[in-house]
Amino acid sequence: xxxxxxxxxxxxxxxxxxxxxxxxxxxxxxxxxxxxxxxxxxxxxxxxxxxxxxxxxxxxxxxxxxxxxxxxxxxxxxxxxxxxxxxxxxxxxxxxxxxxxxxxxxxxxxxxxxxxxxxxxxxxxxxxxxxxxxxxxxxxxxxxxxxxxxxxxxxxxxxxxxxxxxxxxxxxxxxxxxxxxxxxxxxxxxxxxxxxxxxxxxxxxxxxxxxxxxxxxxxxxxxxxxxxxxxxxxxxxxxxxxxxxxxxxxxxxxxxxxxxxxxxxxxxxxxxxxxxxxxxxxxxxxxxxxxxxxxxxxxxxxxxxxxxxxxxxxxxxxxxxxxxxxxxxxxxxxxxxxxxxxxxxxxxxxxxxxxxxxxxxxxxxxxxxxxxxxxxxxxxxxxxxxxxxxxxxxxxxxxxxxxxxxxxxxxxxxxxxxxxxxxxxxxxx
Amino acid sequence: xxxxxxxxxxxxxxxxxxxxxxxxxxxxxxxxxxxxxxxxxxxxxxxxxxxxxxxxxxxxxxxxxxxxxxxxxxxxxxxxxxxxxxxxxxxxxxxxxxxxxxxxxxxxxxxxxxxxxxxxxxxxxxxxxxxxxxxxxxxxxxxxxxxxxxxxxxxxxxxxxxxxxxxxxxxxxxxxxxxxxxxxxxxxxxxxxxxxxxxxxxxxxxxxxxxxxxxxxxxxxxxxxxxxxxxxxxxxxxxxxxxxxxxxxxxxxxxxxxxxxxxxxxxxxxxxxxxxxxxxxxxxxxxxxxxxxxxxxxxxxxxxxxxxxxxxxxxxxxxxxxxxxxxxxxxxxxxxxxxxxxxxxxxxxxxxxxxxxxxxxxxxxxxxxxxxxxxxxxxxxxxxxxxxxxxxxxxxxxxxxxxxxxxxxxxxxxxxxxxxxxxxxxxxx
Numbered sequence: 108x109x110x111x112x113x114x115x116x117x118x119x120x121x122x123x124x125x126x127x128x129x130x131x132x133x134x135x136x137x138x139x140x141x142x143x144x145x146x147x148x149x150x151x152x153x154x155x156x157x158x159x160x161x162x163x164x165x166x167x168x169x170x171x172x173x174x175x176x177x178x179x180x181x182x183x184x185x186x187x188x189x190x191x192x193x194x195x196x197x198x199x200x201x202x203x204x205x206x207x208x209x210x211x212x213x214x215x216x217x218x219x220x221x222x223x224x225x226x227x228x229x230x231x232x233x234x235x236x237x238x239x240x241x242x243x244x245x246x247x248x249x250x251x252x253x254x255x256x257x258x259x260x261x262x263x264x265x266x267x268x269x270x271x272x273x274x275x276x277x278x279x280x281x282x283x284x285x286x287x288x289x290x291x292x293x294x295x296x297x298x299x300x301x302x303x304x305x306x307x308x309x310x311x312x313x314x315x316x317x318x319x320x321x322x323x324x325x326x327x328x329x330x331x332x333x334x335x336x337x338x339x340x341x342x343x344x345x346x347x348x349x350x351x352x353x354x355x356x357x358x359x360x361x362x363x364x365x366x367x368x369x370x371x372x373x374x375x376x377x378x379x380x381x382x383x384x385x386x387x388x389x390x391x392x393x394x395x396x397x398x399x400x401x402x403x404x405x406x407x408x409x410x411x412x413x414x415x416x417x418x419x420x421x422x423x424x425x426x427x428x429x430x431x432x433x434x435x436x437x438x439x440x441x442x443x444x445x446x447x448x449x450x451x452x453x454x455x456x457x458x459x460x461x462x463x464x465x466x467x468x469x470x471x472x473x474x475x476x477x478x479x480x481x482x483x484x485x486x487x488x489x490x491x492x493x494x495x496x497x498x499x500x501x502x503x504x505x506x507x508x509x510x511x512x513x514x515x516x517x518x519x520x521x522x523x524x525x526x527x528x529x530x531x532x533x534x535x536x
Numbered sequence: 537x538x539x540x541x542x543x544x545x546x547x548x549x550x551x552x553x554x555x556x557x558x559x560x561x562x563x564x565x566x567x568x569x570x571x572x573x574x575x576x577x578x579x580x581x582x583x584x585x586x587x588x589x590x591x592x593x594x595x596x597x598x599x600x601x602x603x604x605x606x607x608x609x610x611x612x613x614x615x616x617x618x619x620x621x622x623x624x625x626x627x628x629x630x631x632x633x634x635x636x637x638x639x640x641x642x643x644x645x646x647x648x649x650x651x652x653x654x655x656x657x658x659x660x661x662x663x664x665x666x667x668x669x670x671x672x673x674x675x676x677x678x679x680x681x682x683x684x685x686x687x688x689x690x691x692x693x694x695x696x697x698x699x700x701x702x703x704x705x706x707x708x709x710x711x712x713x714x715x716x717x718x719x720x721x722x723x724x725x726x727x728x729x730x731x732x733x734x735x736x737x738x739x740x741x742x743x744x745x746x747x748x749x750x751x752x753x754x755x756x757x758x759x760x761x762x763x764x765x766x767x768x769x770x771x772x773x774x775x776x777x778x779x780x781x782x783x784x785x786x787x788x789x790x791x792x793x794x795x796x797x798x799x800x801x802x803x804x805x806x807x808x809x810x811x812x813x814x815x816x817x818x819x820x821x822x823x824x825x826x827x828x829x830x831x832x833x834x835x836x837x838x839x840x841x842x843x844x845x846x847x848x849x850x851x852x853x854x855x856x857x858x859x860x861x862x863x864x865x866x867x868x869x870x871x872x873x874x875x876x877x878x879x880x881x882x883x884x885x886x887x888x889x890x891x892x893x894x895x896x897x898x899x900x901x902x903x904x905x906x907x908x909x910x911x912x913x914x915x916x917x918x919x920x921x922x923x924x925x926x927x928x929x930x931x932x933x934x935x936x937x938x939x940x941x942x943x944x945x946x947x948x949x950x951x952x953x954x955x956x957x958x959x960x961x962x963x964x965x
Contacts, residue, residue, distance in 0.1 A: 151736065154706035154917050157719065158925050164710035187832060209709055209736065215774050215801035216738045223735060223798065223823030227830070228892065230861050237827075277583035280638055281593035290586065306652060307580065307638065309645045345644050348777055348805040349812070369652065372644035374803020376777040383778070394652030398666075398828040398835040401656070403616060406827040406835075432659050463657065488583050496587050 324362020382420025428461025467507025753791020811849025857890025896936025
């Protein structure tokens with residue numbers, strides 16, 4: 108092993124509060140220990156001494172392998188690029204302790220260390236996937252995390268003891284604020300908790316953000332007075348980074364009482380910037396994530412992105428859920444749910460929203476899987492494309508949940524709940 | 537095809553200034569035309585009418601297939617997740633016209649349309665890769681693009697008629713500003729054009745950004761006076777988004793005359809924000825890109841990321857170049873070079889920096905490949921790990937280029953240029 112020993116350590120002997128742990132799977136066609144040492148070198152102290160100076164910067168600044176397991180011996184490389192003349196391929200799981208003092212509590216610099224040039228261009232390593240990042244308590248303390256968390260969201264929405272019902276107002280794009288608001292208003296009358304902008308909807312000429320939030324803010328208020336039930340409007344502020352705080356202020360002033368960001372599209376650090384400023388709960392939508400998470404042996408596990416969105420301050424995280432369209436293994440969905448609610452030191456929980464073509468019938472399976480009511484569903488067409496309109500669509504969600512609560516089969520419960528019956532005909536595919 | 541015809545159009549009949557073109561490869565196990573129509577629907581007008589209203593929002597707001605070619609008939613899916621009961625698999629190349637009025641000149645919202653939930657979670661489509669985005673002139677006019685471009689960079693650095701020589705100051709992390717600056721100073725004395733911070737180096741306790749830029753700014757000035765040659769210090773400002781402009785101001789005031797961002801780590805929109813503010817050239821480093829670009833049939837082609845970095849305002853773009861460590865096909869390297877320099881309407885060029893373990897001997901092959909001097913190399917160890925020190929390392933680069941200019945073999949030229957001879961022994965692997 109020679110000099111590469113400097114990149115190995117016993118976790119028990121390290122000052123554990125001074126490191127985060129990076130958990131990778133990688134494939135190498137050189138000795139796995141040598142490959143792991145290269146990985147540490149590339150992502151930390153690439154050159155660890157000056158020429159002609161007797162020094163070694165690795166003990167303090169080098170990242171260190173603390174665990175290495177041969178998990179697989181693949182017969183073909185998981186990434187086909189540019190591999191020649193190899194005899195044997197190792198599939199390796201490795202845990203690396205990374206010194207926090209190299210970058211501190213800065214998301215972009217943490218990403219550089221964990222997912223930068225070093226990790227993905229290390230000698231002898233081809234496919235590599237970052238599976239997890241584990242943070243020490245003292246590091247987490249330096250982040251704000253969600254302002255509300257699940258408990259705060261419950262108070263904010265006044266919904267206790269059941270999942271939250273979100274609905275994506277549809278048609279999602281193309282309507283002016285008035286007709287768009289009329290749809291949201293109907294959904295609130297039917298009991299929808301949170302009517303939300305689609306992720307594609309932003310500040311456009313045909314639906315200026317200021318006008319849209321003014322119209323929907325007023326209608327939300329009206330619906331609240333008429334129903335006696337809390338009604339929330341979740342407005343999408345996704346825009347250029349230097350516009351986000353201004354849009355936050357306009358939205359909140361106009362009565363949008365929850366805000367959405369397409370988190371990876373604006374960047375996690377921009378999410379954190381909004382979090383520091385926000386007066387209302389923040390919701391993350393899942394765009395620009397799949398391209399890096401869906402290959403099984405390459406990229407970044409979606410768990411990491413969920414965790415980082417929570418760390419950045421999202422109170423509610425929408426991610427790929429169950430169902431054929433989402434093409435996501437059940438186990439991955441469950442992992443992302445867990446990342447929202449698992450203890451994370453001083454960082455509050457985030458409400459998990461495993462999304463995708465949902466309807467009243469999605470509540471039972473999710474509740475069964477989670478054994479908890481701490482989640483939300485986010486149908487679009489099942490509310491706003493309901494054959495009897497958005498009010499009936501929202502009602503069908505409540506009826507769906509009632510059937511779960513009462514332990515009655517959905518089809519049985521639908522017999523004297525016509526909105527649910529219509530939903531079964533239309534959306535149960 | 538039925539209603540899906542609404543998602544097809546003849547490009548010649550469209551108002552071409554009102555659309556950008558998204559170029560995808562995808563694999564489907566349903567009819568490719570049906571799959572392409574689903575893709576358009578999911579990424580634009582998911583629900584295109586109100587219940588009980590006679591309307592159709594698709595002509596104006598729907599994205600439209602303008603070309604579809606069956607490229608391959610794969611025997612196994614390129615993404616192994618969750619595929620059951622398929623008979624035939626189509627590998628499809630599709631061009632889609634996307635209405636710009638849906639989001640306007642906003643990078644995060646463009647990313648949502650092109651790489652959002654819709655594109656990666658469309659029914660019947662499994663593997664999908666975004667290969668290109670093509671912009672109309674009028675859209676490009678709404679972006680700032682690089683402030684300097686290649687021509688401006690040449691004036692800024694006073695280097696004409698040869699490639700630029702960057703060097704990553706090493707040891708890259710762990711040194712205090714004084715010894716770190718001493719290394720840069722030596723490299724400038726040897727003729728290095730631009731001494732740069734490593735992408736891992738940021739504003740830390742052991743190397744505070746203000747102090748580092750003060751020390752290196754002063755030494756840069758000193759080296760400039762002593763050599764009579766322009767010397768540039770490229771400081772890495774990568775940090776949380778709400779710190780970037782402050783770091784820009786500190787750096788520039790202290791004499792850092794070029795600034796680097798790990799572009800995807802801070803987010804493209806944050807790059808654009810810095811661009812609007814900057815007084816000096818901006819350089820992009822390639823972290824947090826490979827996880828989404830390296831799978832051959834999934835994710836996003838690196839060309840798109842290069843193009844968007846240029847659009848966001850980077851004057852110089854560092855990306856994965858040639859060499860075993862970079863695991864990047866030559867063709868992909870060349871494509872990224874082209875994206876920096878191809879005509880792009882009113883947007884200036886960016887200087888391409890195809891990087892990775894470079895040294896004096898990297899200049900010839902790159903020059904041969906590009907048939908141009910409009911590029912830079914960015915060695916680290918070949919300058920700062922040169923056995924005779926950073927001054928000799930910088931000299932070896934000049935000698936390497938002289939050999940190219942004079943058409944003399946590197947080994948021949950090294951016979952009476954000892955810094956080059958030492959470099960050949962040390963770095964020619």
